[in-house]
Amino acid sequence: MARTLADRQDVIPVLAEVFRDHGFEGASLSAITARTGLGKGSLYNFFPGGKAEMAEAVLAHIDGWFRTHVFDPLETEGGGLAAVEAMFQATDAYFRSGQRVCVVGVFALGDARDLFAAQVHGYFAAWVQALAGALVRAGRDPDQAQADAEEVVAGIQGALVLSRALNDNGVFTRTLARLRRMLADR
C-alpha cells in the first residue's frame, strides 16, 4: 500500500477547508475522506480523537498562522502602524478578499462554540489584544485603542458574513479600506 503519502501536517489545511465549507457538524467523515483522499484508517491514525481532534488541530493551525503572520508582528517593539498595515494585507490575503470565510467565526456561531470555547475565545482575544497593543505603542490612547481594535476585528467578521450573504466581495474590500482609514484618521 502507498505509505505516508501525506503527512499529518499536510492534511490539516485540507481539513480546514472542509470545516470552513461545512462547519463542524456538517463536516461528515465521508466528506473529509473524499476531500483529503485519505481513508478512515489513516485519518484515525493521525487523529485518534476523531473529528474533535481534527477540528482542534485545524484551530491550532489557524491560531499558529495568525500568531506568526499577524499577532507577533503586531507585538514586536518596532511594530506600530506599519504592522497594522501588514495585518490588513495579511487578512485580505488570508480571507481571499471575502471569498473565504473564517473557520473560527463559523465555530463561534455554530454549536461547536461550546466544544471549542477556549480556542475560539483565545483566537479573537489575542487578535484584539495584539492590535490594541500596537495602537497604544503607536501613541494612541489605550481606551480608544481597545475600542478601535474591537471595532476592526468585529468589522472584519461582519464583513465576511455580509459579503458571503450578499455574494459580493466588494463589501469585504470596502470594509477593510474603511477600517484602515478609520485607524489612520484617529
Place this chain on the structure above:
Amino acid sequence: MARTLADRQDVIPVLAEVFRDHGFEGASLSAITARTGLGKGSLYNFFPGGKAEMAEAVLAHIDGWFRTHVFDPLETEGGGLAAVEAMFQATDAYFRSGQRVCVVGVFALGDARDLFAAQVHGYFAAWVQALAGALVRAGRDPDQAQADAEEVVAGIQGALVLSRALNDNGVFTRTLARLRRMLADR
C-alpha cells in the same frame, strides 16, 4: 389524543431557537421534537417538506418580523432619523444585547447558505437598502448613505460573532452605541 394543542404559527419561534442554537445541519429532528414537544408526525403534518420547509418558515418568519418592525418603519415617508433610532432599539431587543445570535447570519456562514441563498440574500439586502433609504431621506449623500448602511449591518453581525466568541455582550452594546454615534456625526 390531544388535538391541535399548538398551531403551526406557535411552533415557528421554537424552531427558530433550535436553528439558532444548532445551525441547520446541527438541528436534528430529535432536537426539534424535544424542544417543540411535538412528534415527528405532527411536525411533518405542519411542514410536509421536512427540515428544509421548517427552516424556510423560520426564515420567512424572521423576515416578516424585521419587515414590520424594522424595514417598513425605515421606509415610511416620515421615517428619517427617528426610524433609524427605532431600528437600533428593535435590534438591541431582538438580539438580546448580543446574547442571541442571528439565524440568517448563521445560515449565511454555514453550509445552508446554498439552500437558502435567496432568503439570506434578501434579508440582508432589504436591511441595507431600507437603512440607506432612510438616511437619504434624512438628507444624507446617497453614496455615503449606502456605505454607512452597509457598515451598520455588517457591524451588527460582526458584533454578534465577537460577543459570542468572547462571551461578552459588552461588545455588542458598545458596537451599537458606536454605530449610533457614527450615523449621528455624519
Place this chain on the structure above:
DNA sequence: GCGGCGTTGTACCAATCGGTAAATGACGTA
C-alpha cells in the same frame, strides 16, 4: 532476503439521521 513495524484499506459496528406509513383516538357534526 528477511522480519518487524507502521500505514493503509476495508468490513463492520451501534446509533442516529431524515423521512414514511398506518394505527390510534379525540373532536365536530348530525
Place this chain on the structure above:
DNA sequence: TACGTCATTTACCGATTGGTACAACGCCGC
C-alpha cells in the same frame, strides 16, 4: 349517540453518522 374527519402517535424504513477492529501491504533496518 354514531360517525367521519383529521391531527397525533408510534413503529418502522433505508441511509448515513462517527468510530473500531483487523488484515493486507510497503517500507526500512538488519
